[in-house]
Amino acid sequence: MATAVELERAHGAGHGDDHGHADHPPTSTGLDHRKLLMWAFLASDCMFFGSLIATYMIYRGRAEDLGFAPFPSEILDIPYTSLSAFVLLMSSLTMVLALSAIQKGDHRGLRIWLAATALLGSIFLGGQYFEFTEFYHEGLSLQTNMFGASFFVLTGFHGAHVTIGVIWLLTLLFLSLRGGVKQEDSLDVELAGLYWHFVDIVWIVIFTLVYLIPYEEVSETQTGAFALLGGILRSVAAIF
Amino acid sequence: MASVAQPAGAGAGTQTVARPAFKKESGLWSWITTVDHKRIGLLYGVTAIVYLLIGGLEALVIRTQLIEPNNDLITLERYNEFFTMHGTTMIFLAVMPLSSAFFNYIVPLQIGARDVAFPRLNAFSYWVFFFGGAILSLSWLANAAPNMGWYGYAPLTERGFNLGRNVDFWALGLQVLGIASVAASLNFIITILNMRAPGMTLMRMPLFTWNALIVSILIVMAFPAITIALALLSFDRFAGTSFYIPYIYDEATRQIVARGGDPLLWQHLFWIFGHPEVYILILPAFGIISELIPVFSRKPLFGYAVMVYATATIAFLGFGVWVHHMFTVGLGPVPNSVFSASTMLIAVPTGVKILNWTSTMWGGQLNFTTPMLFAVGLVSQFVIGGISGVMHGSPPIDQHHNDTYFVVAHFHYVLFGGSIFALLAGIYYWFPKFTGRMLSEKIGKLHFWVTFAGFNITFFPMHFLGLEGMPRRYGTYGEGSGLQFWHVVSSLGSYLLGFSFLIFMYNIAVSLQRGKKAGNDPWDGATLEWSIPSPPPVYNFATIPVVRHRDPLWEEKYGQYEGEGHTEEETVETTIAGFKIGEGQAPDEDAVEQAERRAEAGDEHNIHLPNPSFWPVVASLGIFLAAMGLLFSYPRIPIGALDLPLLTAAGIVTLIAGIYGWSLEPAS
Numbered sequence: 001m002a003t004a005v006e007l008e009r010a011h012g013a014g015h016g017d018d019h020g021h022a023d024h025p026p027t028s029t030g031l032d033h034r035k036l037l038m039w040a041f042l043a044s045d046c047m048f049f050g051s052l053i054a055t056y057m058i059y060r061g062r063a064e065d066l067g068f069a070p071f072p073s074e075i076l077d078i079p080y081t082s083l084s085a086f087v088l089l090m091s092s093l094t095m096v097l098a099l100s101a102i103q104k105g106d107h108r109g110l111r112i113w114l115a116a117t118a119l120l121g122s123i124f125l126g127g128q129y130f131e132f133t134e135f136y137h138e139g140l141s142l143q144t145n146m147f148g149a150s151f152f153v154l155t156g157f158h159g160a161h162v163t164i165g166v167i168w169l170l171t172l173l174f175l176s177l178r179g180g181v182k183q184e185d186s187l188d189v190e191l192a193g194l195y196w197h198f199v200d201i202v203w204i205v206i207f208t209l210v211y212l213i214p215y216e217e218v219s220e221t222q223t224g225a226f227a228l229l230g231g232i233l234r235s236v237a238a239i240f
Numbered sequence: 241m242a243s244v245a246q247p248a249g250a251g252a253g254t255q256t257v258a259r260p261a262f263k264k265e266s267g268l269w270s271w272i273t274t275v276d277h278k279r280i281g282l283l284y285g286v287t288a289i290v291y292l293l294i295g296g297l298e299a300l301v302i303r304t305q306l307i308e309p310n311n312d313l314i315t316l317e318r319y320n321e322f323f324t325m326h327g328t329t330m331i332f333l334a335v336m337p338l339s340s341a342f343f344n345y346i347v348p349l350q351i352g353a354r355d356v357a358f359p360r361l362n363a364f365s366y367w368v369f370f371f372g373g374a375i376l377s378l379s380w381l382a383n384a385a386p387n388m389g390w391y392g393y394a395p396l397t398e399r400g401f402n403l404g405r406n407v408d409f410w411a412l413g414l415q416v417l418g419i420a421s422v423a424a425s426l427n428f429i430i431t432i433l434n435m436r437a438p439g440m441t442l443m444r445m446p447l448f449t450w451n452a453l454i455v456s457i458l459i460v461m462a463f464p465a466i467t468i469a470l471a472l473l474s475f476d477r478f479a480g481t482s483f484y485i486p487y488i489y490d491e492a493t494r495q496i497v498a499r500g501g502d503p504l505l506w507q508h509l510f511w512i513f514g515h516p517e518v519y520i521l522i523l524p525a526f527g528i529i530s531e532l533i534p535v536f537s538r539k540p541l542f543g544y545a546v547m548v549y550a551t552a553t554i555a556f557l558g559f560g561v562w563v564h565h566m567f568t569v570g571l572g573p574v575p576n577s578v579f580s581a582s583t584m585l586i587a588v589p590t591g592v593k594i595l596n597w598t599s600t601m602w603g604g605q606l607n608f609t610t611p612m613l614f615a616v617g618l619v620s621q622f623v624i625g626g627i628s629g630v631m632h633g634s635p636p637i638d639q640h641h642n643d644t645y646f647v648v649a650h651f652h653y654v655l656f657g658g659s660i661f662a663l664l665a666g667i668y669y670w671f672p673k674f675t676g677r678m679l680s681e682k683i684g685k686l687h688f689w690v691t692f693a694g695f696n697i698t699f700f701p702m703h704f705l706g707l708e709g710m711p712r713r714y715g716t717y718g719e720g721s722g723l724q725f726w727h728v729v730s731s732l733g734s735y736l737l738g739f740s741f742l743i744f745m746y747n748i749a750v751s752l753q754r755g756k757k758a759g760n761d762p763w764d765g766a767t768l769e770w771s772i773p774s775p776p777p778v779y780n781f782a783t784i785p786v787v788r789h790r791d792p793l794w795e796e797k798y799g800q801y802e803g804e805g806h807t808e809e810e811t812v813e814t815t816i817a818g819f820k821i822g823e824g825q826a827p828d829e830d831a832v833e834q835a836e837r838r839a840e841a842g843d844e845h846n847i848h849l850p851n852p853s854f855w856p857v858v859a860s861l862g863i864f865l866a867a868m869g870l871l872f873s874y875p876r877i878p879i880g881a882l883d884l885p886l887l888t889a890a891g892i893v894t895l896i897a898g899i900y901g902w903s904l905e906p907a908s
Contacts, residue, residue: 047464062500
């Protein structure tokens with residue numbers, strides 16, 4: 001769906017793009033259509049990640065419960081992932097700098113910071129690829145246990161988001177090199193930025209819940225809805 | 241109302257502006273590449289009615305199978321496919337897209353806009369829906385129609401129980417339809433929030449548009465849960481995970497091995513989507529009749545603001561009741577009680593709506609046209625379904641009703657007596673706007689009464705069948721079980737109901753040819769869609785109207801209609817418990833200023849409409865091919881370490897080409 005958002009980038013706020021931005025009839029909220037669309041899409045995306053995170057919270061302890069190694073505590077490498085999390089968070093900074101550059105009409109700055117953001121995103125993806133391979137060699141696969149299945153699906157889904165983001169950034173970079181991103185088109189960059197920051201924020205949640213918070217025994221009475229609610233509540237508690 | 245044959249667009253000067261000349265599009269290619277919300281609405285409508293008829297035929301086969309004990313019209317395996325496809329078709333391919341058809345056609349007209357916010361995204365939504373429907377329908381040709389119920393409970397959907405491609409057709413079809421629904425809903429949210437005519441504040445929007453907004457928010461927030469649930473299911477089926485599998489039998493060691501998955505996770509995720517889905521099906525219906533009842537009672541809607549709040553409350557509470565679908569799985573007394581209470585709570589805003597419709601009719605000059613008959617039909621029939629809903633909102637009673645025909649009776653009263661009645665009402669009401677011709681009132685009234693009788697004869701006996709112990713989803717029952725009498729009654733009723741749709745089709749066919757010319761405003765309507773010609777010109781409004789009133793067209797025709805006591809609240813600021821409910825009724829300066837800018841933008845040289853585009857079709861074709869590749873997985877092509885089916889690879893390439901073609905093409 002993110003791509004569909006991207007697709008509409010050529011369509012302006014009103015009913016025609018060919019007579020300059022100033023002439024658009026004002027929108028009812030004063031916000032651009034595409035910006036509002038991006039926020040609505042991100043709200044929806046929260047529910048995607050929410051469902052996956054709830055699934056992970058329910059299942060991550062099942063490996064230990066059933067004695068199917070490897071367990072999360074044995075295999076997750078906090079220092080390594082902290083480093084890649086740091087890289088991803090820094091990419092939010094470069095994203096802000098890219099937007100700031102184009103708003104000031106600084107095309108060179110835009111290209112440098114877009115490239116930097118895409119590079120940092122790619123380093124994160126490379127780190128995830130290395131991590132996945134490493135886990136696989138240590139015996140954790142999708143099929144090994146419930147921890148493996150829910151871990152790979154959750155972080156893989158996030159990785160797919162980052163991949164789409166990197167492709168989007170590179171597309172903008174390419175368009176900019178061909179002179180296609182003008183100062184008044186800064187919204188094009190801002191939309192990519194909104195998406196990119198969202199993906200970063202989701203990683204903060206995932207990193208906290210998956211890597212930092214150790215698994216505690218879920219009591220036997222907490223089944224079904226309670227486990228799910230408990231998972232969500234603990235996730236929320238963990239954020240604050 | 242012949243006396244208002246020429247109501248101007250609610251702003252000034254409609255008649256003085258020369259109509260810009262737009263080329264009339266025609267031919268198949270123009271329909272494939274259209275981005276006009278009205279044409280897309282018609283595409284949705286026609287497709288949905290075709291699926292409504294297909295789903296109806298499936299129901300007739302089910303009813304015929306059950307007309308006598310131990311019937312062997314179809315095998316029980318085939319019966320599973322029929323009831324699964326009946327449910328899936330009616331929900332995802334008939335009622336939802338029919339609602340979407342009305343959203344597409346009517347919402348931009350009601351808010352005074354020339355199109356939706358993202359016209360190409362709108363076309364994309366339709367074509368993805370079209371291909372999603374195609375995937376589900378192709379399952380019949382592959383002799384692998386889904387066969388585990390529309391709710392797809394694990395572990396029935398797992399490979400261990402369901403080896404064929406049946407489940408895969410269903411899972412991929414629903415995934416594709418989900419993309420279509422979410423894309424369309426995002427579009428409607430932005431359109432409604434951002435494209436209202438000057439002066440149309442949120443609390444002046446027609447209730448149908450309000451319902452469209454709230455339903456769209458529900459879709460955007462609820463569909464992700466089923467998308468993830470289906471994705472996990474597909475991982476189980478294709479990648480050997482066990483998200484919903486607690487145990488497997490290990491061939492090698494001949495032992496039962498724990499896997500740690502939990503079928504209950506499916507139920508939670510599915511119903512977190514599934515219960516809001518119920519409101520996704522019924523709220524558009526509520527919106528439609530909230531438009532109709534005031535028009536045919538000659539009175540403004542009673543309690544407009546409360547109606548809006550009730551709709552929002554239903555939507556909000558709808559996310560907190562899903563466990564009432566799971567009362568019998570044994571979650572324990574505390575969850576059951578909590579969810580029972582929240583379920584019963586929903587009866588409050590729903591009851592408020594029923595009372596408001598009744599109060600709107602109270603003391604009005606009722607005009608029982610066909611659309612009004614269907615609307616009143618909804619109010620009465622939905623109450624029956626609503627009350628049986630409150631009954632099994634109570635866990636101990638639900639223990640008794642669960643998985644019996646009582647539940648089948650309940651949800652057909654709310655979905656047929658509710659949604660379908662309102663959608664038929666909407667077709668009768670807006671058909672003149674779509675086509676320029678009225679549907680025949682004489683045939684229409686016959687249609688209503690045959691539908692009403694057929695519906696009740698079909699579904700009321702199911703209450704008795706359920707209480708006597710007839711289980712759902714069973715393709716047969718024993719001789720001497722005492723169940724046959726009501727089954728026969730129900731089946732005969734279903735034939736009458738089927739016949740009513742023939743009357744309906746006949747009415748459409750005849751009226752398209754010889755129907756009375758409608759004019760702009762055949763019903764003396766209150767909302768902006770009746771201010772423009774029928775069918776509307778491609779640009780909808782020559783001049784963007786300025787809205788000063790909740791019922792803009794009535795205000796235009798009859799002034800503020802002061803002196804009628806019941807409308808006073810519409811024109812002055814009113815407060816209830818300290819909340820302003822009539823806020824912003826007087827035109828503020830901002831609105832006037834906006835109106836001037838809009839009016840300038842609206843003269844003939846400045847009407848800009850988006851160009852047709854074929855990229856949305858290309859992108860949706862890519863999604864279709866990718867899904868078909870997963871279903872028919874040979875031949876395959878290795879790409880690096882990935883071993884992709886050829887069709888899937890082609891689909892992904894097509895999708896990417898569509899996306900880039902789309903984003904690089906100028907919008908208008």
